[in-house]
Amino acid sequence: xxxxxxxxxxxxxxxSLCCAAGCRTDEADPxxxxxxTGQAARALEPWQAPAELIxxxxxxxxxxxxxxxxxxxxxxxxxxxxxDLPLPADLVAALAEGHSLLLTLxxxxxxxxxxxxxxxxxxxxxxxxxxxxxxAEALSLQVEFEGFxxxxxxxxxxxxxxxxxxxxxxxxxxxxxxxxxxxLQPAEAVMAVDVGGGAxxxxxxxxxxxxxxxxxxxxxxxxxxxxxVWMQDEIEFATLxxxxxxxxxxxxxxxxxxxxxxDRYPTEQLRAPDMAVMTWGDGFPSSQDxxxxxxxxxxxxxxxxxxxxxxxxxxxxxxxxxxxxxxxxLDAQQVQAPxxxxxSWLCVGHVDExxxxxxxxxxxRGFRLVYADTRLGFSFLxxxxxxxxxxxxxxxxxxxxxxxxLSDTRLRAYNDDxxxxxxxxxxxxxxxxxxxxxxxxxxxxxxEASPECGGGxxxxxxxxxxxxxxxxxxxxxxxxxxxxxxxxxxTRDLPSDTFAAEIEALLPASVEVVWTDDWSAYHLxxxxxxxxxxxxxxxxxxxxxxxxxxxxxEL
Amino acid sequence: xxxxxxxxxxxxxxxxxxxFSAPAAAGALADRLAAAxxxxxxxxxxxxxxxxxxxxxxxxxxxxxDWRADPAGAAAVWSAAPLTTRARSPRLPVEAxxxxxxxxxxxxxxxxxxxxxxxAALAAAARLVTDWAAVxxxxxxxxDVELRRITADxxxxxxxxxxxxxxxxxAADADPAxxxxxxxxxxxxxxxxxxxxxxxxxxxxxxVVREAALxxxxxxxxxxxxxxxxxxxxxxxxxVRLAGAQALRRLDPAAFAAxxxxxxxxxxxxxxxxxxxx
Numbered sequence: 001x002x003x004x005x006x007x008x009x010x011x012x013x014x015x016s017l018c019c020a021a022g023c024r025t026d027e028a029d030p031x032x033x034x035x036x037t038g039q040a041a042r043a044l045e046p047w048q049a050p051a052e053l054i055x056x057x058x059x060x061x062x063x064x065x066x067x068x069x070x071x072x073x074x075x076x077x078x079x080x081x082x083x084d085l086p087l088p089a090d091l092v093a094a095l096a097e098g099h100s101l102l103l104t105l106x107x108x109x110x111x112x113x114x115x116x117x118x119x120x121x122x123x124x125x126x127x128x129x130x131x132x133x134x135x136a137e138a139l140s141l142q143v144e145f146e147g148f149x150x151x152x153x154x155x156x157x158x159x160x161x162x163x164x165x166x167x168x169x170x171x172x173x174x175x176x177x178x179x180x181x182x183x184l185q186p187a188e189a190v191m192a193v194d195v196g197g198g199a200x201x202x203x204x205x206x207x208x209x210x211x212x213x214x215x216x217x218x219x220x221x222x223x224x225x226x227x228x229v230w231m232q233d234e235i236e237f238a239t240l241x242x243x244x245x246x247x248x249x250x251x252x253x254x255x256x257x258x259x260x261x262x263d264r265y266p267t268e269q270l271r272a273p274d275m276a277v278m279t280w281g282d283g284f285p286s287s288q289d290x291x292x293x294x295x296x297x298x299x300x301x302x303x304x305x306x307x308x309x310x311x312x313x314x315x316x317x318x319x320x321x322x323x324x325x326x327x328x329x330l331d332a333q334q335v336q337a338p339x340x341x342x343x344s345w346l347c348v349g350h351v352d353e354x355x356x357x358x359x360x361x362x363x364x365r366g367f368r369l370v371y372a373d374t375r376l377g378f379s380f381l382x383x384x385x386x387x388x389x390x391x392x393x394x395x396x397x398x399x400x401x402x403x404x405x406l407s408d409t410r411l412r413a414y415n416d417d418x419x420x421x422x423x424x425x426x427x428x429x430x431x432x433x434x435x436x437x438x439x440x441x442x443x444x445x446x447x448e449a450s451p452e453c454g455g456g457x458x459x460x461x462x463x464x465x466x467x468x469x470x471x472x473x474x475x476x477x478x479x480x481x482x483x484x485x486x487x488x489x490x491t492r493d494l495p496s497d498t499f500a501a502e503i504e505a506l507l508p509a510s511v512e513v514v515w516t517d518d519w520s521a522y523h524l525x526x527x528x529x530x531x532x533x534x535x536x537x538x539x540x541x542x543x544x545x546x547x548x549x550x551x552x553x554e555l
Numbered sequence: 556x557x558x559x560x561x562x563x564x565x566x567x568x569x570x571x572x573x574x575f576s577a578p579a580a581a582g583a584l585a586d587r588l589a590a591a592x593x594x595x596x597x598x599x600x601x602x603x604x605x606x607x608x609x610x611x612x613x614x615x616x617x618x619x620x621d622w623r624a625d626p627a628g629a630a631a632v633w634s635a636a637p638l639t640t641r642a643r644s645p646r647l648p649v650e651a652x653x654x655x656x657x658x659x660x661x662x663x664x665x666x667x668x669x670x671x672x673x674x675a676a677l678a679a680a681a682r683l684v685t686d687w688a689a690v691x692x693x694x695x696x697x698x699d700v701e702l703r704r705i706t707a708d709x710x711x712x713x714x715x716x717x718x719x720x721x722x723x724x725x726a727a728d729a730d731p732a733x734x735x736x737x738x739x740x741x742x743x744x745x746x747x748x749x750x751x752x753x754x755x756x757x758x759x760x761x762x763v764v765r766e767a768a769l770x771x772x773x774x775x776x777x778x779x780x781x782x783x784x785x786x787x788x789x790x791x792x793x794x795v796r797l798a799g800a801q802a803l804r805r806l807d808p809a810a811f812a813a814x815x816x817x818x819x820x821x822x823x824x825x826x827x828x829x830x831x832x833x
Contacts, residue, residue, distance in 0.1 A: 230641055255643070287642055342825070344794075348641045398712075410743055413774040417801050420832070424824040451708035452678045453642060454732075455739045455767070527641035 044094050044158065044166055047087070052172035053154070054544045055083040055145045056240035056247045060276040068276075070146045076118035080274070081247060082142040085171075087131075091158065092139045098161040101131040103141075107152025112173055114154060115142040122154075145175035148240070148333060149551065176240040177333040177543060177551065178249060182296035182310040183357045183478070184367060185537035187470040188216070192533045193229045193262070195222035195521060202229060204517035205532065212479060212514050213470065220265050228261035229521055231534045232352065233290030235266055239539045246539060252279045254323055255290045281323030288315055288322050292350035292466075292531050293343065296336060298357050298367040299541070302434040308546040311433065312336045315343030315351045335547045339432050345421040347456030352530050354422060354445070355429075356465045360508035361476045363439055368508055370465050371426060372445035374415040377461065380444040380502060381406050384487075392486040396524050397448065397460055405446070405460070414449050418457055441506055444499070450526075458526050461485055462518070464503050466528035468535070475540060477510040483528040484515040599689055600661075644675060674705040681709045688713035691721035700730050707736035711743035719748055726752040731761035738764055742771030750777055757783035762792040769795070773802030781806040788814055793823040800829055 058070040058081040065072060069079050076082065087101070095101055105114060105122040113123030116131045117139055131139070143154070151174055158167035190213055197203035209217045220231075228234070236251040250270050256263040266277040281289065297310040312330055314322050321327070330338050343349040354372040386403030394400040405411060429435060443464050447457035459466075467482035487499035494500060494515055504513055518529050541547070660683070663676040677694070681687045691713070694706040707725035710718045718740070725737035726749075738756040741749055756768025757780055769787055772780035784806055787799025800818055804811040818830035 226639075228639055230639070233641065261639070290641070292641070350641075410774055413742075413805070417770065420797070420801070420825045420828050423828040423832070427824060427828060449711075449739070451711055451740075452640075452644065452674065452705060454704070454708060454736065525640045531641055 044099070044160075045088070045090055046167050047091055047156070047158065047169065049156065049169050049171050050085070052174060053083050053085060053143050054174055054176070054242040055143055056081055056176045056242050056245050057145050057147050057150070058082065059146075059249070059278065060247055060274055061271065062273040064273065070144065073120075076115070076142065078273075081245065082115065082144045083242065083245075085141040085143065087139045087141065089137065092134050092137060094158070094160075095131065095139070096134050099166070100159050102128070102157045102159065103131060104128045104155040105152060106155070107173065108147075108150045109152065111146035111150040111175075112152045113144040115144065116140075118142065143173055145173075148175060148178045148329075150175040174544070176242055177335050177547075178238050178240060178329070179309050179333065179335060179539070179543060180236060180238045180294070180296045180312055180330075181535075181537040181539075182298050183469045183471060184298040184310075184359050184475045185471060185540050186473045186475055187478075187535050187537055189218065189536040190216060190468065190470060190533055191218045191220070191535075192231050193222055193225055193227075194219040195227055195229055200520050202518070202521035202532070205521065205529070208481065208514060208516045209468075209533070212481065220262070220269060225265050226256075226261040228256065229525075229532050230290070230292070230527060231262065232292045232531045233350075234262035235270070235534055236291040236294050237534065237536050241539050241543065243542075243544070246274065248275045248536065250275065250277045251291070251326075252277055253289055253291055254279060254281045254283070254285045255287075257285070280329050281325040283323070285323070286317070286320030287349045288317055288320050288343070289326075290348075290350060292348075292352040292527070293322065295351055295356070297339075297433060298359070298365070300365055300367075300433055302432060306546075306549065307336065308541045309335050309543065312338040313341055313351055313429075314338060315341050315346075315349055317346075317349045318342075318344040320349070334552070335543055335550045337550075339428070341425045341428065342421060345418050345457055347450045347453035347458045348526050349456070350531070352466050353459065353463055354425070354465060356467060356469065356530070358469060358480065358508060358511055359471055359475055359478050360510045362508065362510065364436060365439065366476075368439055368441050369429065369433075369435060370441045370443055370507070372422060372463065372465050373442040374419045374422070374445055374447065376442055376444040377415065377446035378406070378412065380499065381446075384498060389489040390487060391489070392491060392519060393460075396519070399460075411446075411448060411460075414457075415447055418447060441508070443506060444502060453526075459523065459528065461487065461499060462523050463528045466530040468516075468529050468533045470535065471537065473538075477512070479514060480507070480511045481514045481516040481529050481533075483518045483523060486517075486519060599686075644671075673699065673702050677702070677705060678709060681712070686714070686717060688717035688721055691717070692724055695721060695724045695728070695733075700732060703728060703730065703733045704736045707733050707740055709740075710737070711740040713740075715744055715748055718744060722749055722752060726756065731759070731764050734759060734761070735763045735767040738767035738771050742767075742774045744775070746772075746775035746777045750779060753777055754780060754783070757787070762790070762795050765790070766792070766794045766798040769798040769802045773798075773805040776805065778806050781810065785810055785814075788817065793821075793826070796821065797823065797825050797829070800826060804829070 058079065059068050060081065061067065062069055062078045062080060063074045069081060091101065103114060103122055105112060105127050109123065109127055114121050119132065121129050121131060154171045154173055156169055156171070157165050159165050190209065192206065192209055194206050195202050206219060233255055234253050236253070238249040238251060240247040240249060250266045252263070252266045271277045287293070294312065294314045296312050299308045299310050301307065330336070341351055343351060346353055356370050357367050358370055359366060360368045381402050384402040386406065387401050390399065390401055399405045445463065446460040448460040449455045450458045462483035462485045464482045464485070467480045469478050469480050471478040482503065484494065485497060485499040488497040490496060500515055507513060516529050518532065522528055522532050660676045660680045663672050664680060688710060691706050691710060695703050697703060703725070707722070710721055710725070722737050722740060725733050728734050728737070734756065738753065741753050753768050753772050754777070756764050757772065759765050759768065765787065769780065769784055773784065780802060784799045784802040787795050788803070790796050790799065800811065800814065803814065815830045818826045821827055821830070
């Protein structure tokens with residue numbers, strides 16, 4: 001840390017302000033002898049103030065009055081986002097006996113406030129002020145931040161009754177970056193939208209989640225959210241952390257607006273003390289603004305740089321991108337350097353349609369990239385009985401058998417062409433993440449062109465990579481819920497499904513696979529299990545130590 | 556359709572009718588379902604569609620038209636939640652309502668009141684009615700570009716005899732999005748269906764049309780398009796270069812092999828990947 005010098009001139013200004021604030025100044029140097037009052041100077045140990053104070057933006061609503069706590073001056077007793085800085089007992093005693101503690105705020109002063117026992121001292125235009133005379137034996141300062149990575153400094157000067165400075169120093173102030181969650185963080189809760197039963201409902205999907213996660217699973221009723229089942233797309237979970245503090249942030253996508261569809265779900269169902277809801281961007285959304293298109297790699301090192309919180313990756317369709325405000329925000333956080341992938345070839349255009357990451361303690365860096373590959377998709381098909389009845393694919397895709405898929409030359413050509421997009425994205429990921437071949441699991445996949453979507457690609461065989469990943473508390477394994485492929489004659493006989501068996505043989509032993517029926521409400525509507533679920537996770541690293549090098553090093 | 560199959564087909568609709576609030580209305584709907592005209596006939600007769608018979612019928616129509624505004628209403632009609640695709644477009648679960656659904660689909664398709672639903676209604680109808688393309692020329696004369704675009708794209712799976720005249724119209728459309736859709740649809744047919752249309756597309760003034768034409772030409776093996784594919788390798792637009800290279804790989808492997816060094820130095824990573832592919 002670089003200590004900021006305490007300028008004498010500023011101290012003088014503080015003294016003037018102190019007078020204006022009604023401090024006891026009537027006896028200050030009345031003889032003009034430099035403050036020698038003839039009294040014995042109080043012995044005061046130098047304040048061993050911390051070199052820095054780390055905090056989180058006060059953007060939740062602890063008093064639940066509908067306003068952000070930064071905006072409404074929530075009382076100290078309720079607000080737990082302010083950073084507490086107790087003053088040493090001897091300093092408090094000295095202040096009570098006539099010493100003064102003078103504070104000066106610098107840096108991003110519009111976004112930082114300092115309180116003394118809940119009373120605003122600095123901020124909101126006040127940059128220099130004395131701490132009020134204590135009325136009790138204890139006194140604490142509190143520091144409050146408005147935003148992410150707010151940087152400032154709190155300079156202090158202790159002067160005695162004769163206006164002689166007896167102690168001085170500086171405390172660096174820094175607020176947390178906004179950090180998006182990754183799949184190696186333990187899962188705490190998972191959610192989806194329940195649109196009921198019937199041929200086009202998701203009763204089986206909901207039942208699987210309930211059976212698997214019990215009380216950790218919650219639903220929004222379909223009617224309350226406009227029958228919008230795409231829970232992944234509406235919200236992205238992130239965290240703000242500081243020593244002893246955790247604030248979860250729900251980023252509410254601009255994909256739905258004006259209270260329609262899932263737009264109100266975050267504020268009505270998720271917002272709570274220590275759970276903030278924020279939106280970045282406005283205007284007409286693109287599909288790329290959905291958060292199935294916003295994911296994070298596990299922690300890794302690449303090109304000599306440690307990314308203890310992983311790296312964000314999202315897709316760019318060329319003709320449409322993630323809203324600029326959100327891209328700017330994510331870039332500014334510095335710790336998860338985003339990677340941009342090409343999703344122009346997809347109908348929906350989300351990164352979760354072709355890749356995911358799974359925890360695997362046996363992998364070199366503790367994870368595997370699971371990545372769609374159409375060559376393996378056709379290899380799988382070629383190993384199947386050509387006349388195998390596939391009732392789901394007959395009704396949903398007009399392919400009654402594997403043989404019908406294999407004999408469709410256009411389907412083969414289409415997949416051959418789009419594989420180059422998959423390969424190009426994988427090459428970019430390999431370079432950006434220093435991926436080694438044994439860290440990559442290629443998964444059989446097949447896509448088909450959607451006439452309704454202008455020829456964009458949709459999963460033909462259910463997109464396995466598009467799975468819910470519910471990570472274990474130790475981050476070493478997970479329960480994963482991929483979409484049931486229904487690649488079988490008897491749709492009720494999962495053990496007979498050869499595609500499911502092939503996938504299970506490929507996935508790491510660290511994951512427990514729970515195949516999930518998402519066929520009608522998700523697969524046929526251009527999404528899969530991951531698209532229809534979302535997960536709150538536990539932060540597992542301390543950015544103020546682990547990611548210091550990424551945010552500019554020393555303050 | 557034999558009576559048993561027809562009864563099976565009607566079962567979901569009868570179920571929804573039974574769950575509708577008024578038993579009498581459910582009975583009326585069941586009667587009307589039993590007397591429903593064939594989906595093909597309904598779809599092909601936009602000027603002779605049966606008018607909504609009663610409040611229930613009107614509610615069904617309204618729910619479709621106002622699908623985005625009233626999904627709950629649509630759910631009541633269709634017996635289950637109407638699907639929102641992940642790309643935010645409506646997907647009409649027509650299978651659950653057929654053949655009764657065809658009447659409502661047809662009204663939605665031919666109604667100008669809800670343009671957002673017309674494309675979804677057409678897509679649903681195309682799944683339901685094999686010969687839907689008989690009405691494609693009429694749809695391609697509509698003002699709605701998106702409806703014309705989806706009409707052209709859906710011709711990919713239409714019978715060749717019905718698709719050919721419609722594709723000729725679409726390929727001459729004033730809007731490049733519709734012409735590109737026609738080129739994509741041609742990729743689902745034999746090369747002999749309309750080679751001239753595909754070749755014409757490879758020199759279209761709009762890149763999106765050239766890209767689609769080149770890709771389809773490669774898929775259908777239209778060797779006459781090989782020179783156009785070779786020329787496309789020097790196009791300004793990366794998507795056109797990629798489509799040209801992929802077409803050339805199929806139409807003239809020797810020329811593609813000769814082009815590999817240049818492709819390996821292309822600024823677009825997809826072309827570099829293609830150059831490195833076996």
